[in-house]
Amino acid sequence: xxxxxxxxxxxxxxxxxxxxxxxxxxxxxxxxxxxxxxxxxxxxxxxxxxxxxxxxxxxxxxxxxxxxxxxxxxxxxxxxxxxxxxxxxxxxxxxxxxxxxxxxxxxxxxxxxxxxxxxxxxxxxxxxxxxxxxxxxxxxxxxxxxxxxxxxxxxxxxxxxxxxxxxxxxxxxxxxxxxxxxxxxxxxxxxxxxxxxxxxxxxxxxxxxxxxxxxxxxxxxxxxxxxxxxxxxxxxxxxxxxxxxxxxxxxxxxxxxxxxxxxxxxxxxxxxxxxxxxx
Amino acid sequence: xxxxxxxxxxxxxxxxxxxxxxxxxxxxxxxxxxxxxxxxxxxxxxxxxxxxxxxxxxxxxxxxxxxxxxxxxxxxxxxxxxxxxxxxxxxxxxxxxxxxxxxxxxxxxxxxxxxxxxxxxxxxxxxxxxxxxxxxxxxxxxxxxxxxxxxxxxxxxxxxxxxxxxxxxxxxxxxxxxxxxxxxxxxxxxxxxxxxxxxxxxxxxxxxxxxxxxxxxxxxxxxxxxxxxxxxxxxxxxxxxxxxxxxxxxxxxxxxxxxxxxxxxxxxxxxxxxxxxxx
Numbered sequence: 395x396x397x398x399x400x401x402x403x404x405x406x407x408x409x410x411x412x413x414x415x416x417x418x419x420x421x422x423x424x425x426x427x428x429x430x431x432x433x434x435x436x437x438x439x440x441x442x443x444x445x446x447x448x449x450x451x452x453x454x455x456x457x458x459x460x461x462x463x464x465x466x467x468x469x470x471x472x473x474x475x476x477x478x479x480x481x482x483x484x485x486x487x488x489x490x491x492x493x494x495x496x497x498x499x500x501x502x503x504x505x506x507x508x509x510x511x512x513x514x515x516x517x518x519x520x521x522x523x524x525x526x527x528x529x530x531x532x533x534x535x536x537x538x539x540x541x542x543x544x545x546x547x548x549x550x551x552x553x554x555x556x557x558x559x560x561x562x563x564x565x566x567x568x569x570x571x572x573x574x575x576x577x578x579x580x581x582x583x584x585x586x587x588x589x590x591x592x593x594x595x596x597x598x599x600x601x602x603x604x605x606x607x608x609x610x611x612x613x614x615x616x617x618x619x620x621x622x623x624x625x626x627x628x629x630x631x632x633x634x635x636x637x638x639x640x641x642x643x644x645x646x647x648x649x650x651x652x653x654x655x656x657x658x659x660x661x662x663x664x665x666x667x668x669x670x671x672x673x
Numbered sequence: 674x675x676x677x678x679x680x681x682x683x684x685x686x687x688x689x690x691x692x693x694x695x696x697x698x699x700x701x702x703x704x705x706x707x708x709x710x711x712x713x714x715x716x717x718x719x720x721x722x723x724x725x726x727x728x729x730x731x732x733x734x735x736x737x738x739x740x741x742x743x744x745x746x747x748x749x750x751x752x753x754x755x756x757x758x759x760x761x762x763x764x765x766x767x768x769x770x771x772x773x774x775x776x777x778x779x780x781x782x783x784x785x786x787x788x789x790x791x792x793x794x795x796x797x798x799x800x801x802x803x804x805x806x807x808x809x810x811x812x813x814x815x816x817x818x819x820x821x822x823x824x825x826x827x828x829x830x831x832x833x834x835x836x837x838x839x840x841x842x843x844x845x846x847x848x849x850x851x852x853x854x855x856x857x858x859x860x861x862x863x864x865x866x867x868x869x870x871x872x873x874x875x876x877x878x879x880x881x882x883x884x885x886x887x888x889x890x891x892x893x894x895x896x897x898x899x900x901x902x903x904x905x906x907x908x909x910x911x912x913x914x915x916x917x918x919x920x921x922x923x924x925x926x927x928x929x930x931x932x933x934x935x936x937x938x939x940x941x942x943x944x945x946x947x948x949x950x951x952x
Contacts, residue, residue, distance in 0.1 A: 490863065513872060522876065526868065549868055558863035563872060565856045566880060570849060573917050576908060577844045583911040584769065584837035589805065589828055593792060593842060597801065601845060629855060632862040633949035635923040638852050641916030670912035 395419055396538070399454035400441060401469055403432060407460035408439040409516035410485070410525070413542035415440040424450040448476045456481045456535070457505075459496075460512070463487045464620035470496040474503045483535055485510030485525060487564060487621045489628040490554035497553055508535050509553040511560030517543040526560070529553035561628040565639065568618055569625070572642035574605040578661070579668040608649075609658040615649035622646060674698055675817065678733035680726065680748055681707065682715040686739035688795035689764070689804070691718040692821035703729040727755045735760045735814070736784075738775075739791070742766045743899035749775040753782045762814055764789030764804060766843060766900045768907040769833035776832055787814050788832040790839030796822040805839070808832035840907040844918065847897055848904070851921035853884040857940070858947040887928075888937040894928035901925060 397420045400411040411421045422444040423436050436443065444450035451457065451473065457480065459469045466486040473482060482500040484493055484507065497507040508531050514523030527535050528549040536546035549555050581590040594601045611618070622643035626636035648668050652659055676699045679690040690700045701723040702715050715722065723729035730736065730752065736759065738748045745765040752761060761779040763772055763786065776786040787810050793802030806814050807828040815825035828834050860869040873880045890897070901922035905915035927947050931938055 514876065524872070524875075526872075549865070551864060551868075555863065555865050555868070558859070559865045559868050559872065562856050562860045562863075562865065562869050565859070566853065566877070569852055573848055573852065574845065576913055576917060577841050579913050580837070580844070580908055580911060581841045583913070584834065584841075584907075585830060586828070586834050586838045586841065589830075589834070589838050590841045593803070593805075593838065596803070597793065598845070628863075629859055632859060634855055634858050634862070634947065635920040637916040637920030637923065638855060641914040641920070644914040644916065668913065 396456055397422065397454050398538075399423065399444075399450040399457045400436075401447065401450070401457060401459050401473070402428065402461055403436040403439060403441055404460065404462075405435070406512065406516045407458070408435045408441070409518060410458065410460060410512070410544060411436070411441050412439040413517055413539055413544040416542050417538065417540075419538065422450045422454060447472055451476050451478045451480075454478075454480060456483065456538075458483045458485055458510075460485050462617045462620065463492075463624050466492060467495055467499065470499040474499050474505070477503050479504040481506050481508060481531060481535070483508045483510050483527075484557075485512055486557075487511070487560055487624060488557055489561060489624040489631065490558050491627060491631050492624060493554055493557045506531060507553060508532050509556040510535070511556040511558075511563075513560060513563050519543045526556040528555035528557075532556070558628065561625050564621060565625045565628075568611070568622065569638055569642050570604070571607045571611050572622070572645040573638070574601070575608040575645050575664065575668060576641065578605050578608075579665050582665050583669055606661050608645075608664055609661055611646075612649050612652035612659055612664060613655045615646040616653040618646040619643050619650065675735055676701065676733050677817075678702065678723075678729040678736045679715075679720060680729070680736060680738050680752070681740055682711060682718060682720055683739065683741075684714070685791065685795045686737070687714045687718040687720070688797060689737065689739060689791070689823060690715070690720045692796055692818055692823040694719040695821050696817060696819075698817065701729045701733060726751055730755050730757045730759075733757075733759060735762065735817075737762045737764055737789075739764050741896045741899065742771075742903050745771060746774055746778070749778040753778050753784070756782050758783040760785050760787060760810060760814070762787045762789050762806075763836075764791055765836075766790070766839050766903060767836055768840060768903040768910065769837050770906060770910050771903060772833055772836045785810060786832060787811050788835040789814070790835040790837075790842075792839060792842050798822045805835040807834035807836075811835070837907065840904050843900060844904045844908075847890070847901065848917055848921050849883070850886050850890050851901070851924040852917070853880070854887040854924050854943065854947060855920065857884050857887075858944050861944050862948055885940050887924075887943055888940055890925075891928050891931035891938055891943060892934045894925040895932040897925040898922050898929065 539546040626639035818825035905918035
């Protein structure tokens, strides 16, 4: 049984932590500076509050970084500043280039990086979620989850592969949601929304519902702004067009006011935010 | 029964012309400077060769412009230069802004514009294709097709609406095809193609086949470069992100070497064109 630090238990991190607890591991976290909602979530997940990040790292053999993509590198720097020398699993939605920067950061102080990518929603036994792992030691991390709600798959591939896979996956799911929201907005701006919906009803019936997935996504849009930029940069790093996800990032930027909203907004509320204000 | 000029009978134009012929109209075209393949196609469709564009316009009450999007405005200028004063139906995949420029061009010499947008493949009785029409006189144009293989729908909306609807529709179908081709290329570049396909098999099974639609699209990519730019400009004209379709345009630009290829290329041939050449 291992001692594992979870930085930081948001919705996904808490659920992944609970999976580790369910396998008998001791999972610690750092409540310093975190919100009451995070405290409640970590407690419910069975995580042990160690106080500060430095305290959480003491005695931990493994650290999981599960945070919004724009915070991933800063998280690695904070851990490196504590001279942490164990295994560091970056399971964030970041570009291969970013995970290589994380690797450089944590390995400079003697830690070892494992690359991770999570696909699916927070694992709770009612859904299907996978964590992909790559790099040396990926198979050992995968083993930690065997028998839990989180399916783990070690790729026989170097650091960068798990992140690349996550980027490819989200490029479609979150990219398509943004593209369709853009299209619904254009239809509304041009006064052809009813005509588009009736044409889709004839030739693309599944597209109508799909174009409204943005309503459920809106509460998470603030986190996806940087994720879309990470995806764009993944394409550009290999000479492919990154434009799609610069567009998706802009769509989610316009929706960031819906952060953590309790009930999904109506489609018309979404379109009102996406379209420039008149006058 | 009307005399109608079809400029120019490509695959779509010839099929739309045949629909008009099937309703008893006389459909003329201009063979001057066109390829033997176009001559054969027009003949098979029952169109009458008038020789030049100027000759085709003589006696025509209605002109249909059905051409690659990048040629739409030049086509209107050529017709205006002949002092044509009948009805001009622009049925091309162009932005509302472009159709307004076409309107200005043809109405300057006394013609009347009707805006059109065709959704679906060339109508042949085995598929389902619609032409949307907007602007004054749209309903009369719609009536020409009643009882033919082409379903016609007059929108109660001004010039620009039929084009906007076409832009919205193609923004998804052709935009999503390009986005998925970009993603497949990234997966290949990062060595995670097999992992992505097996993840999709678990969670997005329809996406695998959809990501290969680009193979069937490749022969038409050369025409879609400008169409994607027309779509991007449609978004930008109303203050929405146009990035997605600048990306799609770049994808189709990389595939323009497959122009009119007889057999769809293999997926790996597509990816080889999309990825920058090494070394």
